[in-house]
Amino acid sequence: MEPKTMFEKIWKDHVVRAMPNEATVLYIDTHLIHEVTTPQAFEGLRLAGRAVRHPEFTFATMDHNVPTTDRSLPIKDQIAVKQMETLAKNCEEFDITLYDIDSPEQGIVHVIGPELGITQPGKTICCGDSHTSTHGALGAFALGIGTSEVEHVLATQCLLYDKPETFEIRVDGKLPSGVTAKDIILSIIRRIGTDGGTGTVIEYTGSTISGLSIEERMTVCNMSIEAGARAGLIAPDDETYEYLANRQFSPQGQDFDKAVEIWRELPTDEGAAYDKSLHIDAQSLAPQVTWGTNPAMGADVTDVIPNPEEITTDDAKRATEGALAYMGLTPGTKITDVDIDKVFIGSCTNSRISDLRAAADIAKGRKVAETVNALVVPGSASVKRQAEAEGLDEIFRAAGFEWREAGCSMCLGMNPDILMPQQRCASTSNRNFEGRQGKGGRTHLVSPQMAAAAAIAGHFVDVREWESN
Amino acid sequence: MEAFKKHTGIAAPLNRINVDTDQIIPKQFLKGIERTGFENYLFYDWRFLDSGAPDPEFVLNAPRYQSASILVAGANFGCGSSREHAPWALQQYGFKAIVASSFADIFRGNSFKNGLLPVTLPADIVADIIAQIEAQEGYALTIDLESQTVTRPNGTLHAFDIGEFQKQCLLNGLDEIGWTLQFEADISAYESRRGI
Numbered sequence: 311m312e313p314k315t316m317f318e319k320i321w322k323d324h325v326v327r328a329m330p331n332e333a334t335v336l337y338i339d340t341h342l343i344h345e346v347t348t349p350q351a352f353e354g355l356r357l358a359g360r361a362v363r364h365p366e367f368t369f370a371t372m373d374h375n376v377p378t379t380d381r382s383l384p385i386k387d388q389i390a391v392k393q394m395e396t397l398a399k400n401c402e403e404f405d406i407t408l409y410d411i412d413s414p415e416q417g418i419v420h421v422i423g424p425e426l427g428i429t430q431p432g433k434t435i436c437c438g439d440s441h442t443s444t445h446g447a448l449g450a451f452a453l454g455i456g457t458s459e460v461e462h463v464l465a466t467q468c469l470l471y472d473k474p475e476t477f478e479i480r481v482d483g484k485l486p487s488g489v490t491a492k493d494i495i496l497s498i499i500r501r502i503g504t505d506g507g508t509g510t511v512i513e514y515t516g517s518t519i520s521g522l523s524i525e526e527r528m529t530v531c532n533m534s535i536e537a538g539a540r541a542g543l544i545a546p547d548d549e550t551y552e553y554l555a556n557r558q559f560s561p562q563g564q565d566f567d568k569a570v571e572i573w574r575e576l577p578t579d580e581g582a583a584y585d586k587s588l589h590i591d592a593q594s595l596a597p598q599v600t601w602g603t604n605p606a607m608g609a610d611v612t613d614v615i616p617n618p619e620e621i622t623t624d625d626a627k628r629a630t631e632g633a634l635a636y637m638g639l640t641p642g643t644k645i646t647d648v649d650i651d652k653v654f655i656g657s658c659t660n661s662r663i664s665d666l667r668a669a670a671d672i673a674k675g676r677k678v679a680e681t682v683n684a685l686v687v688p689g690s691a692s693v694k695r696q697a698e699a700e701g702l703d704e705i706f707r708a709a710g711f712e713w714r715e716a717g718c719s720m721c722l723g724m725n726p727d728i729l730m731p732q733q734r735c736a737s738t739s740n741r742n743f744e745g746r747q748g749k750g751g752r753t754h755l756v757s758p759q760m761a762a763a764a765a766i767a768g769h770f771v772d773v774r775e776w777e778s779n
Numbered sequence: 780m781e782a783f784k785k786h787t788g789i790a791a792p793l794n795r796i797n798v799d800t801d802q803i804i805p806k807q808f809l810k811g812i813e814r815t816g817f818e819n820y821l822f823y824d825w826r827f828l829d830s831g832a833p834d835p836e837f838v839l840n841a842p843r844y845q846s847a848s849i850l851v852a853g854a855n856f857g858c859g860s861s862r863e864h865a866p867w868a869l870q871q872y873g874f875k876a877i878v879a880s881s882f883a884d885i886f887r888g889n890s891f892k893n894g895l896l897p898v899t900l901p902a903d904i905v906a907d908i909i910a911q912i913e914a915q916e917g918y919a920l921t922i923d924l925e926s927q928t929v930t931r932p933n934g935t936l937h938a939f940d941i942g943e944f945q946k947q948c949l950l951n952g953l954d955e956i957g958w959t960l961q962f963e964a965d966i967s968a969y970e971s972r973r974g975i
């Protein structure tokens with residue numbers, strides 16, 4: 311048999327109908343939904359008198375605009391309340407499982423999917439959210455979709471989709487100390503650009519990738535979309551199966567063993583061809599800090615702010631000038647000389663227990679700079695419980711960080727957690743777009759370690775120079 | 780979905796690359812539960828000053844582009860968030876088509892689903908069209924989906940690519956869910972094969 315990539319295997323297993331000059335009808339195993347991108351989809355179903363084909367394959371949570379402060383207080387933003395109530399009503403009407411704001415399972419949709427064992431190797435997964443690529447870390451083909459497609463999946467359990475190309479990004483070698491999964495993906499995006507992955511599914515391979523924990527793999531896959539890719543994928547292995555064993559929605563007992571046997575067939579065959587490839591040496595990587603207004607505008611922490619005069623193409627030069635003006639940065643400034651006002655540790659990129667442990671390790675016994683306001687927002691209620699059981703909340707509080715309830719929070723600032731104009735933030739999230747964290751706010755993307763260290767120093771620091779406690 | 784066959788309209792330039800959907804419609808306007816009412820929030824942070832008054836520096840606020848219905852922009856238009864509010868806002872503002880040298884995948888897909896036509900032309904042609912728009916007030920383009928062409932006011936014609944299926948969907952304003960539901964038997968057969 312001809313050798314196949316993992317993506318081709320998953321694709322082939324899910325084709326319902328493929329005809330020339332037609333979009334492929336692709337079966338979707340799991341559909342995750344949240345409050346922001348679904349109200350119009352349910353309304354569409356109602357108007358057309360259509361049902362949800364498989365309510366049992368759909369899971370809902372509230373994450374994007376939930377407050378992260380004391381949940382016993384009434385929510386002030388009435389429009390957000392309306393959106394949450396609408397989701398609750400829709401889930402009830404269409405019989406869909408909902409983890410609402412008070413649920414012990416509530417959290418960011420891309421954190422709870424794997425946590426509950428809903429995300430599994432070989433599955434097709436959709437969500438009306440671009441960071442659905444996160445779930446590829448467990449070997450699922452996971453796609454961000456728009457609201458019309460959400461409605462389509464609800465009604466048909468299928469998606470109309472054009473087959474993407476495959477892009478192998480191989481990272482080999484030992485990761486230098488102080489360099490994290492976040493730095494790997496930021497370095498990749500910096501190298502290939504925010505459209506470097508357009509039209510492709512990126513499969514991350516190589517010894518560095520297979521040496522990452524499942525949570526670290528999620529950080530890498532999460533930001534595939536920031537390189538423009540349709541999805542990110544990492545081959546499942548023993549680490550994956552160990553992660554999935556005994557989770558709520560994982561197959562149990564003998565069924566689990568059978569599932570593992572099938573999952574073992576998924577990884578790309580020896581000799582299978584990708585449409586594109588790129589090779590990266592992990593040894594060459596350093597902690598990353600973005601300086602601009604898209605995730606590709608980044609630098610090593612030891613670098614200086616770039617000079618637009620040294621850029622040769624007109625478009626890129628103009629974009630760099632615009633970004634530096636927006637960010638209030640002067641070319642030639644050392645990154646470690648840039649002072650910050652805010653720190654956000656959270657988001658579907660870096661809010662899992664290992665991220666919080668890494669940040670707490672830096673924060674322990676130290677104090678947040680007086681000029682900085684720092685926030686830690688766990689990705690899910692369950693991450694929060696785990697962190698509290700380990701005493702991480704105490705470490706953060708003692709150091710002067712705020713400790714919050716789970717949600718998207720300042721990643722996109724749909725709730726009250728936002729930056730004020732010109733405030734500068736070291737953020738573990740995934741987007742530094744203009745206004746993303748609040749109009750006029752200036753976002754620098756970094757790893758949890760780098761964010762915690764910046765909170766303490768009041769400016770960026772090379773975390774490699776700090777001894778962890 | 781709104782059908783798209785042929786459209787002639789004033790073109791407006793947005794000479795930037797990597798315009799993301801957070802710019803097209805900022806998050807504070809995503810809290811609605813309707814599909815309508817997004818036109819006032821299109822490019823909000825660029826269009827309006829802190830006072831709420833239109834920013835005279837922003838290109839779409841120029842009097843000559845008030846009736847523009849075709850937006851011409853740089854590479855990787857629509858990157859970032861999957862929010863379909865972005866094509867809704869563009870369409871409700873009055874745009875029928877976006878011409879760019881490349882589009883982000885999710886945005887491109889979302890646009891098709893709403894009858895907003897994303898047209899991809901080579902970067903040098905897009906740059907040249909932008910220069911002509913800026914030089915000539917009232918500059919209009921004609922986009923013909925049937926023949927897959929963009930025509931400049933001087934008659935210069937540029938062909939563009941589009942998938943046959945997407946083309947037919949747009950020409951006929953097809954209900955895609957209805958289209959898929961015709962294959963109910965295939966979906967059921969697939970499910971029984973998988974034991975679903």
Ligand code: SF4
Binds near residue numbers: 658659721
């Ligand atoms: S944490 Fe941020 S990127 Fe992730 S789902 Fe929430 S808003 Fe989107």
